[in-house]
Amino acid sequence: MICRELSSYARLKLDVVAAEGDELVLRDGRRVLDLYGGHCVNTLGAGDSALGQALSRQWKLLSFATNLLALEEREVFFEAFGKTLPAPVSGSGSWRVFLSNSGAEANENALKGALSATGRKRVVCFEGAFHGRTAAATAVTDTSDSGFVRPPFDVCRIPFGDIEAASHTVGEDTAAVIIEPIQAMAGVVEAGFSYLATLRSLCSDTATLLVYDEVQTGNGRLGTPFASQKFGVVPDIFTTAKGAAGGLPIGLTVFSDAVAEAFDGKLFGSTFGGGPLVLTAATEVSRRIASGELLANVVAVSEAFKKCGGAGPVQAVRGEGLLLGLEIAPGTSARDVQAGLLAQGILVGNSADAQVVRLSPPLTLAPERAETLRQALQNLEVVV
Ligand SMILES: Cc1ncc(COP(=O)(O)O)c(C=O)c1O
Structure with missing residues (x-):
């Protein structure tokens, strides 16, 4: 039988056969500097040796086990992950985590928990938001076609950053407000401290x-473990995924214990979520975040990237840590810049904003790599 993949992605023309640290290796031996980082997933870069050794040990010890068993790996992970968390705003001061496999699932579970805990039916979300492609996640994503007939709850979408709209909309019938502290796919758009x-x-x-979607902003990406520490505003529930296990599929929905006590935990379940292998990877990532060295590197590399403002077609650099947007001058598009950089061996991302190039490299990137990008931007033939 003929079997082919459903065409869902516009694939880049790169014949990648391997990856090492911050570089992709092509079939012909050429190397590409990866400033996209597998879409925020490669927290520790490709092929990190400590992570590889931990996974290899774990695979031999216990490769998978059902969630019906209590596992030491889960407790070890919660201890490491707990060291990266802020204090919750309410409750007895602890968090409860549900483990799944992706960002969309993590958000689906956050909204299910919020609706159930409050007994309310309405969720407030934002223009420009991206939360994933499952039913509840698309309902709060700003998309013209979700693929579903109707949302599973009442949705009210308001402009991002508009305080007046929020004051008129959030009320005693609202179960949750779900927000990305920085809207990544929209083009690295910041809500800012006072809005949060x-x-x-x-x-x-x-x-x-208050629900934060920290699928992109979490796991050290902003130079702090999570956005709540960066902005000093802590939500009741937050989600993360992508880089949390450095390349293995994971979703985390984190509830303050006050929220978790208001619903029945039996609403949730997952076959693969919280398996020992993925948690070994997530433990390694959490430990590296908690050690401080990785975050110090994020801050240093971020500062170095900010020097790309004014280089070639880049008017300014926005964002925090290593979730950055290069604002491209009118007359040149982000896609032109992406193609021009790729021709020079550098992979960057784009976004829903045709004038913003997105950078989300491994958090282990060397600061000198920012200078490589600055020079390549200056070399671009598309300069206006
Ligand atoms: C902010 C945000 N939330 C949720 C998701 C969905 O994550 P996943 O693709 O793992 O379902 C994404 C994916 O890009 C995202 O950027």
Whole structure:
């Protein structure tokens, strides 16, 4: 029988056969500097040796086990992950985590928990948002075609960063407000401290649950473990995925214990979520984040990338840590810049904003790599 992949992705013309650290290796031996980092997944770069050794040990010891068994690997992970978390705003000061396999699942579970805990039916979300492609996640994503007939709950979408719209919309009928602290796919758009703080107080005043989607902003990417530490505003629930296990599929939905006590945990379940192999990887990532060295590197490399402002067609650099957007001058598009950089052996991402190139490299990137990018930007023939 003929069997082919469903065509879902616009594939890049790169014949990648291997990867090492921050480089992709092509079939013809050429190397490409990867400033896209597998879409925020390659936290520790490709082929990290400590991670590889830990996985190899774990595979031989216990490759998989059902969630019906209590596992030491899970407790070891929770201890390491706990060291990266802020204090919750309410409850007895601890968090409860549900483990799944992807960002969309993590968000699906966050919204299910919020609706169930509050007994309310309405969720507030934002223009420009991206939360994934499952039913609840697309309902709160700003897309013209979700592929579903109707959302599974009432949705109210408001402009991102508009305090007045939020004050008029969040009320005592609202179960949750779900927000990316920095909208990555929209083109690295920041909500900012005061907006997040306003949402926090609107939510607290109306007993609405504030949910952060930290699928991209979490796991050290902003130079802090999570965005809540970066901005000093802590949600009631947050989700993360992508880089949390350095390349293995994972989704985490993290509830303050006050929220978790208000619903039945039996609403949740997953065959693969929280398996020993993936948690071994996630433990290694959490430990590296907690050690501080990785985050110090994020801050240093971020500063170096900020020097790309003014290089070639780049007007300014926005974002935090290693979730950055290069703002491209009118007359040149982000796609032109992406193609021009690829021709010079550098892979970058684009976004929903045709004028923004997105950078989300491994957090282990060497600061000198920013200078490589700056020079390549200056060499671009597409300069206006
Ligand atoms: C902010 C955000 N949330 C959720 C998702 C969905 O994650 P996944 O593709 O793992 O389902 C993504 C994916 O790009 C994302 O960027």
